[in-house]
Amino acid sequence: MAYAESTSTQNNHILRTVEVQKSFVDPVEVEVLKNINIWVDKGEFVSIMGKSGCGKSTLLYILSTMDTNYKGQLFLADRLLTGLSGNELAVVRNEQIGFVFQFHYLLPEFSVLHNVMMPGLKLGKKSREEVEFDAMKQLRLLGVDDQATKKATQISGGQKQRVAIARALINEPKIIMGDEPTGNLDSRNADIVFDIFKELSSELGTSLLVVTHDADFAKRTDRIIEMADGRVIS
Amino acid sequence: MSNGVLIQIAKTHLLTRKKQSAIASLGVTFGIGTFIVLVSFMTGLNGLLDGLILNRTPHVRIYNEVKPNPVQPIEKSERFKGSVNMIHSIKPKQELSSVRNSLPMMAVLKKNPLIKGVTPQVSARIFYQSGSVLLNGNAIGIDVLEEDRLFNFKQYIVGANPSDLANNENGIVLGIGVAKKLSLNIGDRVQMLSSTGATFRLKIVGFFQSGLADLDKMQSYVNVKMAQRIAGQGNNFITDISVKLYDIEKAKYMSDQIANTYGVNAIDIKTANAQFETGTSIRNIITYAVSITLLIVAGFGIYNILNMVIYEKMNDIAILKATGFSGSDVKKIFIYQAMFIGIVGGLLGLLLGGVMSYAISKAPFETEAIPTVKTFPVNFDPLFYLIGSVFALITTFFAGYLPAKKASKIDPVDIIRGQ
Numbered sequence: 008m009a010y011a012e013s014t015s016t017q018n019n020h021i022l023r024t025v026e027v028q029k030s031f032v033d034p035v036e037v038e039v040l041k042n043i044n045i046w047v048d049k050g051e052f053v054s055i056m057g058k059s060g061c062g063k064s065t066l067l068y069i070l071s072t073m074d075t076n077y078k079g080q081l082f083l084a085d086r087l088l089t090g091l092s093g094n095e096l097a098v099v100r101n102e103q104i105g106f107v108f109q110f111h112y113l114l115p116e117f118s119v120l121h122n123v124m125m126p127g128l129k130l131g132k133k134s135r136e137e138v139e140f141d142a143m144k145q146l147r148l149l150g151v152d153d154q155a156t157k158k159a160t161q162i163s164g165g166q167k168q169r170v171a172i173a174r175a176l177i178n179e180p181k182i183i184m185g186d187e188p189t190g191n192l193d194s195r196n197a198d199i200v201f202d203i204f205k206e207l208s209s210e211l212g213t214s215l216l217v218v219t220h221d222a223d224f225a226k227r228t229d230r231i232i233e234m235a236d237g238r239v240i241s
Numbered sequence: 242m243s244n245g246v247l248i249q250i251a252k253t254h255l256l257t258r259k260k261q262s263a264i265a266s267l268g269v270t271f272g273i274g275t276f277i278v279l280v281s282f283m284t285g286l287n288g289l290l291d292g293l294i295l296n297r298t299p300h301v302r303i304y305n306e307v308k309p310n311p312v313q314p315i316e317k318s319e320r321f322k323g324s325v326n327m328i329h330s331i332k333p334k335q336e337l338s339s340v341r342n343s344l345p346m347m348a349v350l351k352k353n354p355l356i357k358g359v360t361p362q363v364s365a366r367i368f369y370q371s372g373s374v375l376l377n378g379n380a381i382g383i384d385v386l387e388e389d390r391l392f393n394f395k396q397y398i399v400g401a402n403p404s405d406l407a408n409n410e411n412g413i414v415l416g417i418g419v420a421k422k423l424s425l426n427i428g429d430r431v432q433m434l435s436s437t438g439a440t441f442r443l444k445i446v447g448f449f450q451s452g453l454a455d456l457d458k459m460q461s462y463v464n465v466k467m468a469q470r471i472a473g474q475g476n477n478f479i480t481d482i483s484v485k486l487y488d489i490e491k492a493k494y495m496s497d498q499i500a501n502t503y504g505v506n507a508i509d510i511k512t513a514n515a516q517f518e519t520g521t522s523i524r525n526i527i528t529y530a531v532s533i534t535l536l537i538v539a540g541f542g543i544y545n546i547l548n549m550v551i552y553e554k555m556n557d558i559a560i561l562k563a564t565g566f567s568g569s570d571v572k573k574i575f576i577y578q579a580m581f582i583g584i585v586g587g588l589l590g591l592l593l594g595g596v597m598s599y600a601i602s603k604a605p606f607e608t609e610a611i612p613t614v615k616t617f618p619v620n621f622d623p624l625f626y627l628i629g630s631v632f633a634l635i636t637t638f639f640a641g642y643l644p645a646k647k648a649s650k651i652d653p654v655d656i657i658r659g660q
């Protein structure tokens with residue numbers, strides 16, 4: 008606690024962890040995350056790399072506030088998120104965090120446009136028309152605006168991934184997290200996604216934290232966090 | 242704040258599986274529809290039977306029972322005081338079967354604020370005569386218009402209005418059984434022999450039909466004056482006084498009070514018709530038990546379908562939660578779905594119930610017992626429709642609540658990792 012307070016003032020960290028530790032009991036207790044102390048600065052594009060099974064996804068679920076069952080502390084823009092209620096965390100996720108999954112997770116019964124609008128409608132800060140306008144803007148940015156009226160099940164994998172990114176952007180979050188967001192894309196589409204991310208961080212000041220296995224992708228980011236066996240090694 | 246989007250999601254979920262949603266709604270429709278039909282019909286029937294017995298029966302009947310004097314002369318004698326007196330073959334006192342002091346008593350009772358009306362009856366034994374044939378019978382003298390106002394006399398007469406009898410001093414409403422036996426018609430005259438031996442020829446203005454064959458074979462109605470003449474008595478000869486109260490619940494109290502105050506015999510309707518209440522309450526219990534059972538079955542239908550939807554929609558729930566929808570938002574989405582099903586099904590059920598009740602109320606239903614009733618009795622009380630709506634909402638809410646709660650607890654990490 009003393010450590011957390013002493014370090015929480017002097018920087019422009021958007022996201023920061025203090026001694027995060029996570030174990031699964033299955034059937035014996037296994038520690039999958041050990042003493043994780045990482046941070047992401049405002050506008051910084053950070054990638055996480057590491058061998059399969061080293062705990063990258065597990066860490067990302069904690070950072071995205073979806074997993075609350077961990078030890079240690081998590082700060083978002085100097086606000087302690089650890090210990091907040093489920094409803095409070097939902098608000099944080101809705102307003103400040105965009106999440107892109109490895110598998111394009113869209114709501115199959117809704118149109119592409121509606122999928123993108125959904126978190127904006129939930130936030131409720133703008134009128135429906137404004138949200139729709141923003142959503143179209145994001146879709147255009149990602150080059151899938153021509154698919155807007157189609158059902159989410161009627162577009163290709165790469166298009167779905169870009170729609171999912173558009174959705175993550177709709178509320179102009181402080182940070183976007185992705186778990187292998189380009190894992191399912193061909194290199195051309197992966198490049199498009201990378202360029203969009205780069206643009207977001209440099210032009211809008213959005214922070215990015217992306218898990219990837221793609222070394223070329225990682226090399227082009229601002230900083231790489233290396234993980235092995237539940238620890239950060241560099 | 243963002244309920245609009247929740248409702249929209251709920252609606253989309255329902256509309257993408259129209260068939261299941263429709264079936265779940267139909268369950269509610271049948272539950273509510275059946276409830277409305279059952280309760281309308283049953284209470285209609287209760288009302289009819291109430292009309293049959295309760296509305297036609299005096300709340301308190303005052304009469305004079307002919308019985309031996311409980312205080313025999315020997316009890317009053319000083320000489321035999323304290324000893325055990327045995328008297329055999331006690332005879333009832335020689336007295337008239339009329340109620341004592343009936344006219345002043347009626348005048349006083351009419352002023353009582355609890356009493357809606359008081360009407361006299363004069364019962365006279367007679368023989369109906371046709372040639373040499375004599376039929377045993379009973380002529381009852383009534384104050385026709387009061388009798389109709391208080392006890393629906395109209396419901397027993399066929400072929401005439403109460404005023405036809407009231408306006409004809411020499412008129413008679415003849416028991417329909419008697420009329421059949423003697424082949425008499427309205428407008429004919431019937432000849433009667435009184436117990437004093439006098440002969441009366443009265444004009445038939447209508448027939449009396451109670452539905453009880455034995456009664457219809459004996460009983461006829463005339464004006465009070467005529468009955469007193471038949472009995473050979475004066476105008477204070479009154480054998481029964483019928484009292485109707487504003488509140489039937491006060492009948493017992495009133496009958497006790499009258500009996501004590503005037504030293505007459507009085508019996509209240511509850512004591513006289515004790516079996517009647519039981520029938521009414523059993524019909525009510527059956528109605529509600531059947532309807533609630535149907536609604537619970539409908540509730541299980543909703544519960545089942547929502548559980549299925551939630552199972553299929555695990556991914557969607559995970560996405561919604563990951564993008565900032567809270568557990569309570571997810572819960573609302575599914576409760577809304579249940580409520581949609583409940584409201585649509587419930588409204589259709591009210592409609593179905595109303596239409597079916599209407600059809601039943603138009604179906605022919607003829608019975609000897611109630612000549613004035615031609616169709617099934619149905620009670621269109623709006624209260625039932627209100628109760629039905631409340632039932633529908635409550636059942637669907639609970640049927641939706643449990644699956645919705647389960648959905649709100651789904652951990653998005655489990656689902657995302659499971660991919």
Ligand SMILES: Nc1ncnc2c1ncn2[C@@H]1O[C@H](COP(=O)(O)OP(=O)(O)OP(=O)(O)O)[C@@H](O)[C@H]1O
Nearest residue numbers: 031032033039058059060061062063064065066658
């Ligand atoms: N629900 C769970 N119960 C028990 N152990 C788990 C559970 N989820 C993950 N693990 C374990 O935690 C470790 C880290 O898993 P995680 O999914 O974070 O790895 P990863 O670094 O994302 O791997 P990959 O690159 O293959 O996606 C693994 O050893 C895994 O077996």
Ligand SMILES: [Mg+2]
Nearest residue numbers: 063064065186
């Ligand atoms: Mg992973």
